[in-house]
Amino acid sequence: MWSEMKFTLNTFAFITLTCAYQDILQLTATDYAPWSHQPVCTEHLDAINSRLCVYTNATFSNGRGISIFTTPQIADEVAQLLPFQDPAVLASHGINPDDGPWYVQQLPGKGMGVLAKHDLHRGDRITAYTPYLLAHMENVLSTMEREHFLRIAIDQLPAASREHYLSLATIYGDPSVVVQDVVKANAFEMQVGGQMHLAISPETSRMNHACSPNAQYYLAPDILTHFVHAARDISKDEEITISYSPPYKPHRARQQYLLDAFHFTCSCSRCRNGEASDMALEEIDALQSSLRDWSADSTATVKQAETLIQKYKEEGLEAFLDVAYGYAALTYNAVGSVRGTKKYAKLAAEAVTLKYGPSAPDLQMWTELERNPQGHSSWRWRKPVK
Numbered sequence: 001m002w003s004e005m006k007f008t009l010n011t012f013a014f015i016t017l018t019c020a021y022q023d024i025l026q027l028t029a030t031d032y033a034p035w036s037h038q039p040v041c042t043e044h045l046d047a048i049n050s051r052l053c054v055y056t057n058a059t060f061s062n063g064r065g066i067s068i069f070t071t072p073q074i075a076d077e078v079a080q081l082l083p084f085q086d087p088a089v090l091a092s093h094g095i096n097p098d099d100g101p102w103y104v105q106q107l108p109g110k111g112m113g114v115l116a117k118h119d120l121h122r123g124d125r126i127t128a129y130t131p132y133l134l135a136h137m138e139n140v141l142s143t144m145e146r147e148h149f150l151r152i153a154i155d156q157l158p159a160a161s162r163e164h165y166l167s168l169a170t171i172y173g174d175p176s177v178v179v180q181d182v183v184k185a186n187a188f189e190m191q192v193g194g195q196m197h198l199a200i201s202p203e204t205s206r207m208n209h210a211c212s213p214n215a216q217y218y219l220a221p222d223i224l225t226h227f228v229h230a231a232r233d234i235s236k237d238e239e240i241t242i243s244y245s246p247p248y249k250p251h252r253a254r255q256q257y258l259l260d261a262f263h264f265t266c267s268c269s270r271c272r273n274g275e276a277s278d279m280a281l282e283e284i285d286a287l288q289s290s291l292r293d294w295s296a297d298s299t300a301t302v303k304q305a306e307t308l309i310q311k312y313k314e315e316g317l318e319a320f321l322d323v324a325y326g327y328a329a330l331t332y333n334a335v336g337s338v339r340g341t342k343k344y345a346k347l348a349a350e351a352v353t354l355k356y357g358p359s360a361p362d363l364q365m366w367t368e369l370e371r372n373p374q375g376h377s378s379w380r381w382r383k384p385v386k
């Protein structure tokens with residue numbers, strides 16, 4: 001009750017100010033550049049040693065708009081990013097297109113889902129969108145305080161974006177905290193200015209979870225974009241899915257994770273075949289342990305590496321094949337097979353790009369291994385081919 005009263009007063013004070021000084025505010029609007037609205041801030045928060053403010057650019061990316069609830073320092077860093085420095089960069093990278101190879105449809109027993117408009121191949125881009133809202137992760141503010149600021153963030157977006165945001169799924173269904181409810185049900189984590197933020201881009205949020213997803217996503221903070229690519233071939237009208245949970249969690253832990261974090265009971269095929277999928281995970285784990293044994297008495301073989309890849313595919317884990325391809329590349333190199341090494345180093349490079357984007361940490365290593373197998377420390381480490 002106390003906090004609600006406080007908000008009413010704050011809001012009232014702000015409205016009065018806006019009316020009284022409207023002319024001045026209009027004259028000085030560019031002072032907030034690249035923000036289109038005057039930032040609205042919390043008080044200093046000791047726990048994060050800063051204020052948090054709402055920053056909106058309502059014309060961002062051809063009128064899509066973006067609102068960011070973060071510290072003044074991080075807001076300054078965001079303003080330095082390429083999409084703000086060079087507004088043409090998003091369109092020239094095909095980001096925020098009006099249309100894509102997908103459509104949204106109501107699915108029986110599942111709510112909304114995203115389906116393929118036509119056949120897609122592994123590696124094809126499905127979506128690339130900037131978030132409507134980026135919110136600093138914190139547990140300092142009370143629910144009602146946070147709602148007050150996030151509400152401003154959403155209200156300052158252009159009408160179409162605001163409506164799109166508010167049409168997303170919620171978990172609790174309480175209208176007084178709807179903006180946070182949408183965050184809870186739809187957010188992805190994006191690291192901006194060294195700090196985790198929650199990002200909501202509705203096009204991607206519509207994609208449902210599967211433990212054997214046919215698509216993989218990554219967030220690229222440098223261009224503020226959430227990318228999704230096909231992880232295996234997808235047929236026209238097939239549902240496009242991504243995994244909300246780490247792939248190697250055993251059945252029971254995965255169910256609990258999805259229930260705790262997203263409030264749903266997973267019913268995808270790997271969840272329905274809980275026991276069998278746990279056995280497959282154990283086999284994957286045993287193979288990976290063997291393949292990463294670089295000691296003198298290692299029993300790792302290229303056959304194990306091939307079996308590992310097979311297991312990933314059988315389990316529908318194509319989105320995570322970078323790990324299996326990486327083991328295969330190194331295992332072939334360790335027995336001095338240039339052909340096998342090049343083949344799998346190339347596939348590993350493609351797979352890390354699918355999962356982490358062009359700035360993937362291991363990308364350079366796989367590219368280099370493909371170029372020059374003999375130059376890598378794993379070359380003939382185990383035994384040379386006869």
Ligand SMILES: *[C@@H]1O[C@H](CO)[C@@H](O)[C@H](O)[C@H]1NC(C)=O
Nearest residue numbers: 033034035036057060061087
């Ligand atoms: C909003 O951002 C765009 C870049 O996308 C920039 O061109 C524009 O000037 C910004 N708006 C304001 C009010 O600064």
